Structures are given as C-alpha cells and as structure tokens.
Amino acid sequence: xxxxxxxGGGLVQAGGSLRLSCAASGRTSSQSYYAMGWFRQAxxxxxxxxxxxxxxxxxTYYADSVKGRFTVSRDNAKNTVYLQMNSLKPxxxxxxxxxxxxxxxFYIAERTYEYWGQGTQVTVSS
Numbered sequence: 001x002x003x004x005x006x007x008g009g010g011l012v013q014a015g016g017s018l019r020l021s022c023a024a025s026g027r028t029s030s031q032s033y034y035a036m037g038w039f040r041q042a043x044x045x046x047x048x049x050x051x052x053x054x055x056x057x058x059x060t061y062y063a064d065s066v067k068g069r070f071t072v073s074r075d076n077a078k079n080t081v082y083l084q085m086n087s088l089k090p091x092x093x094x095x096x097x098x099x100x101x102x103x104x105x106f107y108i109a110e111r112t113y114e115y116w117g118q119g120t121q122v123t124v125s126s
Contacts, residue, residue, distance in 0.1 A: 009120030
C-alpha cells in the first residue's frame, strides 16, 4: 500500500503562485512503480484531473484549463510529487487531491487511482 499526504495549499491573490507537495510513504521503493495524479474539486462540482505524471517523471498530462500555468514534477529520491501553480485564477479555487496508483504510465481516469490524500484547500482571491 501507499499513503499520500498533500501540503502547500493556502490563500493567494489572482496572478500569484503556489507549490503543492505530495509525500508518498509505504510501498514506495524503487521496485514499485507508481504513477501520481493531481485532482481538484470545486464547491458544487465533480472532482477532475489537473495533472498526472508517470513513475519516471518523463511523461506528464495536463488538463487544458491549466496548461502553460501548472507544472507537475517528482523527486523519487524524496518520494514526493509537486504541483507548481503559476498565474493562478479565481477559478482554480478548489480542494486539491494527490493520488497514487501502481503502473508504468500516467493515468487520467479518477477510477484508476487507488490511494488518495485528504486534500488541501487552494483559494485564489480576485
């Protein structure tokens, strides 16, 4: 099993930046290939994919709404995945979740992910 925990959320003005971190623990040795994803859920809306990254960090996916503004990366030596969020907009306000699943690619579908964090709130003021 893998446990994941997000950190780094907060309140920021529009145009500002935040970096979210997701620390993984448990079955995270180099022999376990796990992909990571970032999702978000705004009030009254369904949870949606934001970004995803494969276990090497060489392949990534971004939702159209965040392309060019967000960057996902990982440091496997630290078992940590990051989401750098720049040029934030009020519509980016949501609870952001980190998720993990075992596999060699990156994955977009929410149902693919087995392990989820508790979420961290990101609020962007106008």
